[in-house]
Amino acid sequence: MASVENISGNLQTGDQPVVKADPKWAIMGGVVSIVAWLALVPLVFLIYQSFRTPGTARKPAIWTLGNYFEAYSSPDTLLLFANSVQFAAGTAILALVVGTALAWMTERTNTPLKPLFYALSIIPLIIPGILFVVSWIFLASPKIGLINLALQNLLGTDKVYVDIYSMAGMIWVDGLHYAPIAFLLMTAAFRAMDPSLEESAMMSGASMWGIFRRITLKLAFPAVAASFLILFVRSIESFEVPALLGLPVGIQVFTSAIYDAIHSYPSNIGLAAAYAITLLVITMGGIYFQSRITSQGGKYSTVTGKGFRPRTIDLGRWKYLTAGIFLVYALMVVILPFLVLLWSSLQKFYSVPSMEALRNVSLAAYVTIINYPSVGTAVWNSFILSIGSATTVMVLTAVVCWIVLRTKIRGRFLLDQLASIPLVLPGLVMGLAIMVCYLTIGGGIYGTIWILFIAYVTRFLPYGMRYNTTSMVQLHKELEESAAMSGASWFTSFWRIVLPLLKPGLLAGWIYIVIVSVRELSSSILLYSPGTEVVSIVIWEMWQNGQYVELSAFGVMLIATLFVFVMTAQWIGKRFGVKET
Amino acid sequence: MLTVKGLNTEYPSQKGPPVKAAQDVTFEVPAGKFFTLLGPSGCGKTTTLRSIAGLERPVGGEIVVNGRTVYSSEKKIFIPPNQRNFGMVFQSYAIWPHMTVFANAAFPLEVRKTKMTAQEIREKVMRVLSAVALEQYADREATKLSGGQQQRLALARALVMEPELLLLDEPLSNLDAKLRDRMRFELKRIQRELGLTTIYVTHDQGEALALSHEIAVMNEGRIVQVGTPREIYEHPRTKFVADFIGTTNFIDGTVLGMDTATGRWNVRTPAGDMLVHAVQTLAPNMAVTVSIRPEDVEVFEEAAPAGSGLNTTSGMVDQKVFLGDFVDFQIKIGEFTLLSRAHPSMRTPIGDKIHVRMNPEKCVAIPDISSARNAA
Structure with a gap:
């Protein structure tokens, strides 16, 4: 604690030669005030606004509980809440299952293509959410979705196979979008886990599946629970998917309801604030439990601080299956979305890939x-x-x-x-x-x-x-x-x-x-x-x-x-x- | 030169009252001397050193260097570490990895208030680097140095500022045994050549004995004994000091009385009656512990040549361990087991009778704390 001691107490000068004002106090004070301002003030105004009526030229704003009354008296709110939780939980579970499986495969197995996969895993992080959603609309919308059209052509029907404009579609797109985050969280968890714990299970004669289920997953439990909560909070906050996929078919969650309240005419900022406060309470709860789990992880303390290079499990012939899973994932999250964007960017008007459309390729859009x-x-x-x-x-x-x-x-x-x-x-x-x-x-x-x-x-x-x-x-x-x-x-x-x-x-x-x-x-x-x-x-x-x-x-x-x-x-x-x- | 008076430090603890670290630490170091704070971990030695450095703020006491008060609780003086001009070598060396060797050593000269020209800095830095035999590595990245070289660089950085006081916080503890021996000589040579007043903190008694002019042994926040290495080793004042400095045999006994012929005290112990040396005044019937170093327990296969006033007895070899440059014998004398460190040529087999001789000068009686209080 270097200069700590001279910070901890205020420097008394006494009969000492005058101590010049240290610029560090100015810097530290300034930084603390900026952070406090940024973090607290808008929050205070939000709470304030949620208790105010909309002010107009004729009628000034007054204190009210009406926003909360309006938000909670309507039976729609219950539906809103149910939708939000269903959407967020579904997304978090999908992302977590995909992310955990991928993390286990890269960290603990001899699946081929691992280095390639690592390089690939950062790409989803740079694709903006809205582009990801749009590309999945191009892929799976009932009318113009490539997957539906391809299947219809192939099977000669006009049945709609996949509909992205649904709760399942929303969960699918957002889940895939958050899978890379789950992958990163779980990779870190697997890395922090001493592989000798698994090796001793192997020496005790446990099967591979038994080890995964009874040792690996159990040890990873705090990480899994914490990751689930992080993903839940992230998805209940997400805006692009509910706005682009939910709103057109009337599936509302909190974020889209807030957006609607602001963008309806006349805009109802008080109601939006009341919804926002509810959302805030949910996310606060999520983050609180997540930090509780993380700090209580002590009994599972798997990090020993010594460097270990985990021995990977030999999957035998199954490794081709896991490599296949890699490829499917990459296809879903990076390759297909990017290709469909690329395709449609080369057209004059949006159209489905065909020989005819191929002849119309142009760079006009660029x-x-x-x-x-x-x-x-x-x-x-x-x-x-x-x-x-x-x-x-x-x-x-x-x-x-x-x-x-x-x-x-x-x-x-x-x-x-x-x-x-x-x-x-x-x-x-x-x-x-x-x-x-x-x-x-x-x-x-x-x-x-x-x-x-x-x-x-x-x-x-x-x-x-x-x-x-x-x-x-x-x-x-x-x-x-x-x-x-x-x-x-x-x-x-x-x-x-x-x-x-x-x-x-x-x-x-x-x-x-x-x-x-x-x-x-x-x-x-x-x-x-x-x-x-x-x-x-x-x-x-x-x-x-x-x-x-x-x-x-x-x-x-x-x-x-x-x-x-x-x-x-x-x-x-x-x-x-x-x-x- | 350095005077530390009534130093007290505290740590805030999670719950309850603050934890006391150093308590009433008082000592004085004359100019040019090498002074060591020695003790087990948690004894307050590092806290004391860091208080002298100014890295920690004590709650009470006074620290004066060369007539300049750098800390005083009474006068409310606390000079921050960057204005004290003390050189310090840290346990981890704290070599800045983003700088070259030269830049590391030049840093103290660059940041000081009185500006120096680049030329002056270059000359000073190169002089100090050559003193620690690093001049040919000046432009190398500091992280490319070996452990011993990093340690010398840390020393160079502390020396370049021509400090009033050199503070060393276990600087040798991260080196391997061979290198540590070499650096020990090196450190002593540099200290002597520059005549720097040095405060050294270590838990290694060998280092302390080898380097110091004077040693303060600390335990549980307090200084328990101050003295020259020889005094501390040969005449420990407490059981703790005897035990902490080297290996020793402790034999509990009761004082019988003064032996008028030799001026020694006669003590009854489970290993028989013996004449002992005492620093403190003893009294008959006082409970004492006699401390004797294993190397001072001489062993013989034939009956020991009885010298005048020497303690002699005999026992049976219970256990022996060959350690290369010596051999350790555990000798059973009645119920008591005595450890002796002998020349490796001694080959008495286990179970055989063995004769023991101890010089009373080396048998130090330490009064038990309770009975010492009663006597006083």
């Missing part, structure tokens, strides 16, 4: 996109916003983490909690809260790009915290203490020792936040105004306008750009990053 009026602005806005918010978040949370981990200041754990609050706020709720907040206090921020910047920084604070915490706990405190002993001030040691050593973690977090900022839709959709569109908004608008071909062309370009960005950033990171020590 030309249209390049000359499309709002695309240039949107790309520029997204670029500025993602770089700006990623940089801001990483620097801000580096200081916050330092305070939490390295000082003995009273209440530093509260700061950690504070910076994690945005985790429980669904994007749409966050957008609503920020909208209400800056509309009420004014200041001219609403309607500018700054409101989007504030939303992104707030939303992604927890990610910055996670990346910085992970790398900072690995940083031996003596590295900073020796800087202090060498005579370095706090600022010098933070700038010259701490930040450079955190560089790999900072870079990884930065890349991640850039990507999620570019994908961001659910907050932006409530906060953008003409001139401050971002790329995901342009895609949304094109979808609403039925410009499927242009949308596809833009989507293909976006995915390609993000892919190149990730590859370059990783290459730069490897090339110029700090060597592992």
